[in-house]
Amino acid sequence: MANVEYRSVGKNFGTVRVLNELSLDIGEGEFVVLLGSSGCGKSTLLRMTAGLETISSGEIAIDGKVVNGVHPRDRNIAMVFQNYALYPTMKVRENIAFSLEVAGKSRDEVNAKVEEAARVLSLTDYLDRKPSELSGGQRQRVAMGRAMVRDAKVFLFDEPLSNLDAKLRAHMRVEIRQLHDRLKATTIYVTHDQIEAMTMADKIVLMQGGGIVQVGTPDDLYDRPATRYVAEFIGSPQINCQEGEIVSDGADVHFKNSEVSLPLPAGYAAHGGTKVTCGIRPNDVQLSEEGAIVGRLKIAEKTGADKQMHLDVNGSEFVAVTPRSTEGVPGDDMRFAVDPGKVHIFDQSSGHRITTTLSGA
Amino acid sequence: MRVGVLSWDRPWIWLLPLTAMLVAFTIMPLLYNIWLSFHEYHTFSRELRWVGGANWAQLVADARMWEALGITLFYFAVTLTVQVILGMAIALLLDDDEIGFGFLRTLLTLTLVVPPAIAGMMFLLIEDPEFGVLTYVLEQLGLLDKTTPILATASTAIWGVMLVDIWQWTPFMVLIFLAGLRSLPPEPYEAAMLDGASAFTVFRRITLPLMQKVIAVAVLIRGIDIFRMFDYVFVMTSGGPGTSTYTLSLYSWQQTFSFIKWGYGATLSLFTLLIILIVANLFIWVAKVRW
Numbered sequence: 001m002a003n004v005e006y007r008s009v010g011k012n013f014g015t016v017r018v019l020n021e022l023s024l025d026i027g028e029g030e031f032v033v034l035l036g037s038s039g040c041g042k043s044t045l046l047r048m049t050a051g052l053e054t055i056s057s058g059e060i061a062i063d064g065k066v067v068n069g070v071h072p073r074d075r076n077i078a079m080v081f082q083n084y085a086l087y088p089t090m091k092v093r094e095n096i097a098f099s100l101e102v103a104g105k106s107r108d109e110v111n112a113k114v115e116e117a118a119r120v121l122s123l124t125d126y127l128d129r130k131p132s133e134l135s136g137g138q139r140q141r142v143a144m145g146r147a148m149v150r151d152a153k154v155f156l157f158d159e160p161l162s163n164l165d166a167k168l169r170a171h172m173r174v175e176i177r178q179l180h181d182r183l184k185a186t187t188i189y190v191t192h193d194q195i196e197a198m199t200m201a202d203k204i205v206l207m208q209g210g211g212i213v214q215v216g217t218p219d220d221l222y223d224r225p226a227t228r229y230v231a232e233f234i235g236s237p238q239i240n241c242q243e244g245e246i247v248s249d250g251a252d253v254h255f256k257n258s259e260v261s262l263p264l265p266a267g268y269a270a271h272g273g274t275k276v277t278c279g280i281r282p283n284d285v286q287l288s289e290e291g292a293i294v295g296r297l298k299i300a301e302k303t304g305a306d307k308q309m310h311l312d313v314n315g316s317e318f319v320a321v322t323p324r325s326t327e328g329v330p331g332d333d334m335r336f337a338v339d340p341g342k343v344h345i346f347d348q349s350s351g352h353r354i355t356t357t358l359s360g361a
Numbered sequence: 362m363r364v365g366v367l368s369w370d371r372p373w374i375w376l377l378p379l380t381a382m383l384v385a386f387t388i389m390p391l392l393y394n395i396w397l398s399f400h401e402y403h404t405f406s407r408e409l410r411w412v413g414g415a416n417w418a419q420l421v422a423d424a425r426m427w428e429a430l431g432i433t434l435f436y437f438a439v440t441l442t443v444q445v446i447l448g449m450a451i452a453l454l455l456d457d458d459e460i461g462f463g464f465l466r467t468l469l470t471l472t473l474v475v476p477p478a479i480a481g482m483m484f485l486l487i488e489d490p491e492f493g494v495l496t497y498v499l500e501q502l503g504l505l506d507k508t509t510p511i512l513a514t515a516s517t518a519i520w521g522v523m524l525v526d527i528w529q530w531t532p533f534m535v536l537i538f539l540a541g542l543r544s545l546p547p548e549p550y551e552a553a554m555l556d557g558a559s560a561f562t563v564f565r566r567i568t569l570p571l572m573q574k575v576i577a578v579a580v581l582i583r584g585i586d587i588f589r590m591f592d593y594v595f596v597m598t599s600g601g602p603g604t605s606t607y608t609l610s611l612y613s614w615q616q617t618f619s620f621i622k623w624g625y626g627a628t629l630s631l632f633t634l635l636i637i638l639i640v641a642n643l644f645i646w647v648a649k650v651r652w
Contacts, residue, residue, distance in 0.1 A: 052551050072554040079555050085548030089570035098566070099556035146556070 002063040002153035002186055003028045004049065010057035011044055011210075018044050020210045021058070026203075031180050031187045033197040035233070036207035042190045043082075045207075046156050049188060050077050062153060078152035082159040084143040086131040092118075093127040096145045117145040121175075137168045144172075148179065155180075157189040161196065173199055194234050198222070206230055226353055228346040231279045237308055239279045240318050243348060248272030255343070259314035260293055263340045267356025271345075276354060279344035282308065285320035291335035297328050309334070394627045401624035409623065416628040426629065428604060429612040430636075436519060436608060437587050440526045444583060445576065447527070448534025453564070455535065456542045466539060469532040477529065481596035484525040488512055495524075512598055515605040522593045522606055530586075534579055541575030542568070577648040581641060588637055609633050 004026040011019035019041045026032050034042040047053040049060060051072035059066045067075055078099075087095050096117055100110045118124045121141040131139055140160060147155055157176070161169045177200050180187050191197055197204050198218045206213045206221060214226040225231035231239045244257030248269045255262045255278045262278065287309070295311030295318055302324065309320045311334060320336060328334060345354045398416050400409040420426055455466055472480075487495045490510030499505035511521040545568070553563045569576075591610040594600060600607035600615070607615075613633065617626025 050551075050555055052554070072551075073557045073559070075555075076557075077555055079552070081548055081552065083548060085552040087549050087552070087567060088546075089567070089573075098553070098558070102556055102558045102562055146552070150556075 001028050001184065004154060004186065004188070005061040005064075006045070006058070007061065008058035009045070009048065009055060009060060011041070011048060011053065012056045018210050019048075019056075022210070022212060023058075024205060024212060024215065026186060026188065029184045029186055031177070031189065031200060031202045033201035033204050034188065034190045034207060035192070035194060035197040035204050037192055037233075040207040041210040042192075042207050043158055046079075046158055046188060046190045049154070050079050050156055051075050076151075076153045077156060078147035078150040078154075079156040079158065080140075080143045080147050080160045082162060084131075084139045084160075086139060086142055086146075088131055091128050091130055092123060092134070092142050092145075095131065095142055096149055099146065099150050113149045114145075117148045120148070120179075121145050136163050137165075137172075140164060140168075140172065144176070144179070148183075152185065155183075155185050155187045157187065159191055160189075161191075162193075169196075176200065195236065198234070206233060224353070225279075225344060227351045228277050228279065229351060231344055231346070235281055237282050237319050237321065239281050239344070240285070242278045242280075242316060244276065244278060246271045246274050246276055246345070255345070259316045262293070262338055262343065264343060264345070265340050265356050268345065268354070271354055274354070275348040277346045277348055277351075279346065280318070280338050281342070281344075282319040282321040284342040285311075285318055285336050285338060287320055287322055287326060287334055287336045289335060291337035293337065294333055294335055297330050297332045297334055299330055300326075300328055311336070394631055397624055397627035398631055399624070402621060404621060412624060416624050419625060420628050420632060425604065425607070426609075426612065426632075429607045429609045432519065432605070432607060433588065433609040436523060436526075436590070437584065440523050440530075440587050441580065441584055443523075443527050444531050444534050445580060447531050448579075449538055449576075451531070451535045452538035452542055453568075455539060466536075469535050472529045472532050475529065477525075477592035478596050480525050480529045481593045484521070484528070484593075485512070485597050488521050488524075513602055515602050518598050518602060518606050522597055525593050525597070526587065526590065530583060534583065537575060537579040538572070541572050545571055573648070577644070580648075581644060584644070585637055585641060588640075589633065 006022055006024040009019060009022045010017070022041075022045065034045060036042045044053060048055050049062075051067065051070065055068050059068055061067065062075065062077075087098065090098065093114055096114045097110050100113060105113075114127070115124070118127055121144060123138065123141055123145060126134060126138055126142075131142065134142065140163070143160065160176075161172050164172060173196060176189075189196075189200065198221075201218055203215065204218055204221050205215050208229055214221060214230050216224075221230055221234045225234060228241065232241065242255070242257060242260060244255050244260075246264065246268055247254045247256045248271075251266070253264045253266055253268045253272070255264050255276065262280075293313060295313040298310045298312050298317070301308040301310070304324075306324050307322050307326050309322055309326065309328065311318045311320060318336070346352060347354055397409075399411065399413060401412045401416065402409055455462055455469075475483075487493050488511045490496055490507065490513065493511075496505065496511065499511075500507070505511070509517065511517050549567055549571075550563060553567055558566070589610050590608060591614065594606050594608055594611050595614075598606040600611050609629070610633065613626055613629035616622045616629060
């Protein structure tokens with residue numbers, strides 16, 4: 001177990017700057033997810049941690065020791081690759097045992113560890129097969145097994161579930177998280193899937209364009225997104241965003257545009273006249289007869305557990321997540337309300353969250 | 362698609378040109394060779410006479426043939442081993458994307474464009490006892506003295522010939538190995554690095570198994586070539602001193618074209634073919650090469 005520190009880390013590929021002065025602390029035993037869309041630099045950061053990419057500027061320290069010039073084999077890091085990177089000519093058993101044999105462990109110890117890993121990952125029946133004779137999910141588990149038997153300081157995962165089908169992915173999410181809870185090893189996990197990030201992470205690091213946008217717990221990112229980008233990236237279905245202005249006339253503060261007018265907490269009064277984006281999570285759109293806003297139902301999507309109602313309010317769309325029992329056919333007019341305390345307000349020009357002076361929300 | 366004789370589902374007509382060439386230039390000469398091995402040419406009467414299995418009996422009892430086979434196998438084993446090991450070592454060194462390595466890889470083709478007979482002539486000069494560069498260097502190093510010229514000493518002549526083969530054909534191995542190395546996936550190497558493997562372990566446990574088929578094909582091609590090597594000994598030693606560099610191919614040539622024993626020469630060449638066929642197929646079976 002170890003902590004990992006990134007100190008103003010930068011990376012260039014030729015003249016292209018892919019990571020920009022990035023600083024981050026990862027504590028001992030933490031499960032940190034690097035989240036972002038493709039090309040944001042998250043995988044590059046992971047590979048730099050492992051030593052598979054050079055560090056153009058800044059420092060990476062593991063356990064307080066700067067590792068910039070340390071060879072990957074001397075960093076004591078285990079990694080699960082996106083395409084698994086299994087040794088194609090070795091059987092599953094040899095794949096998992098490789099690092100132990102290299103470390104000169106006794107045959108008994110190697111066998112015991114391999115058998116144990118195979119048991120945990122349900123690979124016992126496949127130990128004598130070659131990777132080419134396995135399915136995607138089985139290969140993924142072999143890659144996990146290879147990391148598991150290591151007594152590594154840090155575990156790195158590079159989108160390990162992206163090639164699996166939805167059911168297996170959900171299963172492996174739980175497996176990986178349980179594995180972490182058992183080993184208590186410092187883990188850095190790269191993904192572009194916000195659900196993976198939300199379900200597994202102690203701490204999410206949301207990246208964009210080679211930099212960090214927000215670091216926090218899954219709840220932090222969901223409840224208090226630092227920018228409009230974060231708000232839109234986290235949460236499914238995606239947050240409803242409306243462009244408009246804060247209008248303050250004495251006691252009443254409203255978000256207004258040509259289509260809607262929503263009451264806001266009084267704390268926003270100080271920002272009267274500011275051009276803003278107003279974000280409302282679909283779960284915070286409350287359908288009710290007393291609601292002040294009227295929308296015409298365009299389509300009701302059934303997801304099984306609930307319904308996603310797509311409402312047209314004077315030409316702009318709102319999505320509301322409602323219980324499955326909610327009635328409504330396309331063309332119906334439905335009324336809804338929004339709790340002012342659950343509205344997210346972002347500055348239109350900078351994209352940054354505007355906090356109220358009173359509540360600090 | 363045309364219907365009729367030339368349609369695609371009747372392949373025979375399309376195979377005809379190739380089949381005709383194979384029959385005319387490969388099958389016929391082979392059958393004639395077999396027929397010839399049961400005959401012998403009589404110089405006085407100037408005709409081929411049926412001798413039955415006499416040529417084959419002579420072959421089994423021919424001490425010179427067995428000596429030539431031994432020399433050929435020794436030459437084959439040493440040159441092939443050196444070419445594989447040296448070729449792999451150089452290929453590993455050149456498997457890099459740094460500036461200049463592409464140029465170095467191109468340079469490797471240079472030895473391959475030299476005709477083998479010319480390469481033999483070059484090394485005849487290089488190993489010359491009076492003014493050869495190699496002789497000079499070995500003398501300075503104290504490894505050789507003037508009384509034992511490389512190519513004129515029975516114990517060293519074969520090594521002098523092997524040197525040309527190794528010089529000329531190691532780059533061929535390098536090129537084939539490089540093509541294999543550069544097509545290997547990078548991921549297992551990254552995984553092995555993180556697993557803590559040393560460069561040697563990575564080579565032994567990952568590179569070698571992945572390269573197995575490439576190595577097998579290179580060994581097969583070069584092995585057959587080396588087994589029927591003729592140019593170098595013909596140009597450099599003519600089999601001498603004594604019979605110390607008489608390979609099987611040179612001996613067959615001598616019997617056929619110097620002694621005009623068409624029948625025995627044909628028997629020797631068939632015997633060579635048989636050995637190559639057996640060894641090559643054994644190798645294909647052992648190395649599990651699939652085409």
